Amino acid sequence: MASLRQIFGVFAKIGAFTIGGGYAMIPLIRDELTTRGWISDEELPDIIALAQSAPGVLAVNVSIFTGYRLRGLKGSIAATLGTILPSFVAILLIAMVFRGYADHPVVERVFKGIRPVVVALIAVPVVRMARQMGSGILPWVIAAGTLVLVAFLKVSPIWVLAALAVTGAGVTLYRQRK
Amino acid sequence: MNETLILLQLFGVFFLIGMFTFGGGYAMLSLIQTQVVVAHGWMSESAFTDIVAISQMTPGPIGINCATFCGYTVMQEAGTGHLMGILGSFTATLAISLPSFIIVLLLVKFYTHVKGSPLFEGVMAWIRPAVVGLIAAAAVILALNVSWDGTPLFSHPAFSIVRDNFPDLRSWLLLGAALLASFFLKIKPIALIVAGGILGFLLY
Structure with a gap:
């Protein structure tokens, strides 16, 4: 053991x-x-x-x-x-x-080059994941809605995810009853 | 602000992040960012971007690395010493792992019931696409800043570029080059960060 x-x-x-x-x-x-x-x-x-x-x-x-x-x-x-x-x-x-x-001139220069790369690295998986999202309009609406709510309307992602979990549970239970 | 209060806030914030992270490391980064940068204003967008770069290059899970680093930085930004910084790191790391711990142990006992259950799949069908939007939002927030002069949606928005991350044309070219290199040449993240650092040193 x-x-x-x-x-x-x-x-x-x-x-x-x-x-x-x-x-x-x-x-x-x-x-x-x-x-x-x-x-x-x-x-x-x-x-x-x-x-x-x-x-x-x-x-x-x-x-x-x-x-x-x-x-x-x-x-x-x-x-x-x-x-x-x-x-x-x-x-x-x-x-x-x-x-x-962090304030050293050389470090500052190096990180000036790194920062845009990091933004790119975060953006890349989005495309890969979006491709795997499958058919149907609902996933795209959820994805786009989350983007707008979080990035532009400053809603906490925790509220968005909690609301989606409750909605998902509600929809599933409703369908099961029918 | 009171040090103990910040530690408690750190614990609460990172516990929630740990509980709501679905979709792995990048989703976790996006939650950390919205809480630490947007909601609490504990650090700037560029300070967070630097932390993400270092978390990516250091061994270990990127989300946990980022939490550890943020815990230290938040305490330091509040003007505390090294010891409180270490305590901040410890608090954030513990808090972000604790929900997984509780939920995985529960799942071990109930997994046979949960797996393939229509309710679980139904909930995940709504959560999975949101993760894609969430990670997209993380990238947008690091490049574009939206501020409202009142309640969002009911007042005027002001859009501005995050200057610390994108000070000039060179930085947009670096973004484009990194996107292309990652998509078409499949270059690994760490190699891209190293290349970005070298180019930054040469260009600026």
């Missing part, structure tokens, strides 16, 4: 070696977890589907679930700490140093 230290160590390795997170982590997760026999190849799609059904970040959700499977609540805490801790320390150190140099 996997010890808590082993669980922490494996997830720390996964956390420390994936840059960008999310789907970039899946191949690494598969390598590390299936070779140890902690999960089987058949289980992986189910684990990912479950991780996507819960809110939050994919990598963290996968660690919570796998850790739980291995050693219960303690296992899930060990796995989550493993995923988060290496980057937590790295980011904290960078944040402390960055504040001192």
Whole structure:
């Protein structure tokens, strides 16, 4: 059986070696977890589907679930700490140093070039996700409506998402009753 | 402002973000941005953009990295010392992960019921497209600023470019080049950020 230290160590390795997170982590997760026999190849799609059904970040959700499977609540805490801790320390150190140099002329020039690139990087997945949205007019109305409400009318996305969840539940229950 | 109060606010804000993030890291960035930059005014758009760049380049999930960095920066912007900054990082990171923790553990117990249930699928059918709009909104807010002189929709809007992120023509060209490079040449985000940094150094 996997010890808590082993669980922490494996997830720390996964956390420390994936840059960008999310789907970039899946191949690494598969390598590390299936070779140890902690999960089987058949289980992986189910684990990912479950991780996507819960809110939050994919990598963290996968660690919570796998850790739980291995050693219960303690296992899930060990796995989550493993995923988060290496980057937590790295980011904290960078944040402390960055504040001192943010106004340095060279840093300022470098980031002047980086900022438009970041905006592009955020925009790119939108197109990819929009292509996968499927047919029907409703998804496009929801997507465009959310964009207008959040970007132009300053409505908090949390209200938008909560309202959509309630509407979705209402519509489904209404259809079921009919 | 009182340090403890900001820590409590950080906890509340990041807990909500963790609870409402569907669709992964970029959706989380967009929620963090609307809360930290737009709703609370804890930092500027350009400070947030810098944090996103660093979060992308540092190993680990981008959404969590961004939360950790924001927790530190929010406390520092409030004029506190390093120790409170570290506490801010810790608070934001814990708060953003806690809802996942609770919900995943519940799902483990009830997943067989939830999976494929019409109600769950019905709710997700309305949430998934919103995530696309949400991420689009994040990109728009980093480039375009809309301010209303009263209640939104019932007063006059004023549109302006976010000058810190797009000071001149060069920055729009960089945006265009990055979009093309990512779409057609499939260049990885980190390589694009490094290229942007080098070009920034050379151009400015």
